[in-house]
Amino acid sequence: MAPARVAPGINPLRDPRDKRLPRIAGPSALVLFGVTGDLATKKLMPAIYDLANRGLLPPGFSLVGFARRDWADQDFGKIVYEAIKARSRTPFREEVWRSLAEGIRFVPGTFDDDSAFDLLAATLAELDEMRGTGGNTAFYLSIPPGFFSTVCQQLERAGLSTPRAGSWRRVVIEKPFGHDLTSARELNRIVESVFPPDAVFRIDHYLGKETVQNLLALRFANQIFEPVWNSNYVDHVQITMAEDIGIGARAGYYDGIGAARDVIQNHLLQLLALTAMEEPVSFDASGLRLEKEKVLGAVRIPKDLSSGTARGQYAAGWQGGEQVVGYLQEKGVPTTSTTETYAAVRLDIETRRWAGVPFYLRTGKRLGKRVTEIAVVFKKAPHLPFDDTATEELGQNAVVIRVQPDEGVTLRFGAKVPGAQMEVRDVTMDFGYGRAFTESSPEAYERLILDVLLGEPPLFPRHEEVELSWQILDPIEKFWAAKGAKPDQYQPGGWGPKSADEMMRRDGREWRLP
CATH class of the missing domain: 3.40.50.720 (NAD(P)-binding Rossmann-like Domain)
Structure with a gap:
């Protein structure tokens, strides 16, 4: 066998025991x-x-x-x-x-x-x-x-x-790993009849993003967050994935699938699990997956799905200075389609840490901007002894983890306005990856492909997580299908249908503007 040449950039003298050095895959x-x-x-x-x-x-x-x-x-x-x-x-x-x-x-x-x-x-x-x-x-x-x-x-x-x-x-x-619980189980049965479970890598590219991994570092490498990361201090959590584009040429895939199956079932529920999980015993695959599965197993959907969920379709209108067609006018979409391009849902986690803290998940197309973020919103201070501070000028403290774009973390808190009066107003402290580190963040697929070649599965959900996610979403999808109504229309460039805002107002809250 002819000897393989060393690829450019590889150091053949690298000591594999030094974990600070880059991980290099073996022959493959x-x-x-x-x-x-x-x-x-x-x-x-x-x-x-x-x-x-x-x-x-x-x-x-x-x-x-x-x-x-x-x-x-x-x-x-x-x-x-x-x-x-x-x-x-x-x-x-x-x-x-x-x-x-x-x-x-x-x-x-x-x-x-x-x-x-x-x-x-x-x-x-x-x-x-x-x-x-x-x-x-x-x-x-x-x-x-x-x-x-x-x-x-x-x-x-x-x-x-x-x-x-x-x-x-x-x-x-x-993805997608099936279109409901039954199909997901059948898909797992087929794949695992040929490959053993530890040889199956289910890709969710969001889990390869630097900021998603930084969520674990933020929570478990810093002492300042853990004491307040619970229902004693957190009012609610918002997880948003918004796109400013339509479906483009994806009608063949998207129609009949919709926003909830396409995004909430995998991406957003994974982000919820990472936000809410307990610290694992170790960060190997078994430890990380076990804690995520505990969270997903404790998720409860609203008893009244008509008030605890919202769905919509983008209409025709103006966005960014140009006229865009509505979902029903997109090429390949039937004019009678009831597929949603926006979905929002309130979920609760029945654990001691999160009892009483709602998690609001939303995703949509043709929204105000492209952004994915996790906003942990804290309760207001029980007493404000500042006579000169207007209530509307001082909101709630929040930690916002930006997954994309402009990856980073923002902390929102109150600070005194310069001047003679004791007036407090919201300000932000911002950390951005692009400003703090000289090396650009790798694309998610770089990390995930390398992990596959290395045989390192922590960032890949196993079939138990997939099935738990479908158990959460299936009743919601069945409720929407049984209801038979078309999704509410919303204008492009906005932030979704009015029903989503009403869902939040019923809880005395409102969506944050990213």
């Missing part, structure tokens, strides 16, 4: 199903290059594309090259690209084509011989869930799901 290959999709070209391929450019991929790393295209290896290589040049985060370096390109292969075929998977097996065996991948392979299923079963069965038939002694085989699954 990544097979990418769905290479013609937006996710592959916009996120996955650039992330792979950025990992190589940072010296975090192993010598001889290989990338294999699989699709129904009449491409040769060089054709696929050109697709990867163009995706990298257009979207990579780190500067393009010719020597890094050449090293990466030597390990790029393409296998043409359909998911039901036995000969294509036999060719895939032969290609991986050849790469093992030429590039020294060690038989270690991750299969990334960036494909519709309806094909998961076929692909997994083909991998098993071709002998690709079972590693030889001393090597590993892993499968990566993109």
Whole structure:
């Protein structure tokens, strides 16, 4: 076997015992199903290059594309090259690209084509011989869930799901993890009949974002937050994921799925679990997942879902100086569609720490700005001895964790206004990643792909978390479906339907403006 060359950026003298040094994956290959999709070209391929450019991929790393295209290896290589040049985060370096390109292969075929998977097996065996991948392979299923079963069965038939002694085989699954509890359980059954549970990596790219991980550091590495992170001091928590765009060309996927299934079931419930969880015994996969599962198991939906939830569809109107169409006028959306593009829900967590503290989750398209944040809003001071302070000028203290964009943390508190009078007004202290650190934050998929190759699963939800999340959302979806009403219309560029504001007002609260 020809010796593999050391990839640029890799230090062969690195001491693996020094945990402060970058984690570098061992010999491996990544097979990418769905290479013609937006996710592959916009996120996955650039992330792979950025990992190589940072010296975090192993010598001889290989990338294999699989699709129904009449491409040769060089054709696929050109697709990867163009995706990298257009979207990579780190500067393009010719020597890094050449090293990466030597390990790029393409296998043409359909998911039901036995000969294509036999060719895939032969290609991986050849790469093992030429590039020294060690038989270690991750299969990334960036494909519709309806094909998961076929692909997994083909991998098993071709002998690709079972590693030889001393090597590993892993499968990566993109969301959605089913469309309800029943389908999620069936999907888990199919995948885990081929791959053992610890070889299944379910991707939620939000969990790879630096700010989401910083939430754990904020809570558990600092003594100042833990004493007040409970119902004695916290009034409520708001978790928001807002987009300022419409569905674009995603009608085929989005209609019939909706905002709640697309975002609340996975992203926002994961953020809720990380916000509310107890400190784990350790931050390995088992410890972190156990505490998240405890939180999700303690979540309770409102008894009156008509007053504790809200849903809407964006209407036609003006946004950012241009006329935009409403959801029902989007190409591919039926004019009778009842799919929501906005969803909000109040959830409660029945634990000693959070009893009586509502968690408000909301997500929507065509809203005022693109932002994802967690706002922990504290109770007002029980007594304010400041005669010159107007009540409306002094709000509630809050810790706001900005997940995207402009990742960072803001602390809101009251401060005296300069002058002779004792007047107090809200001010903010702000920490931004881009201002505090010289190195830019890696993209979420960089961290997650590296974790897959390293076999480190803490940021990947296991099937218990997925099923608990569906148990929370399923009754809400069934209530909306039984009600039969169309979602409330809301204007583009605003912050959702009036019913969402009314939901908050009934609790004596209001949504914060990000």
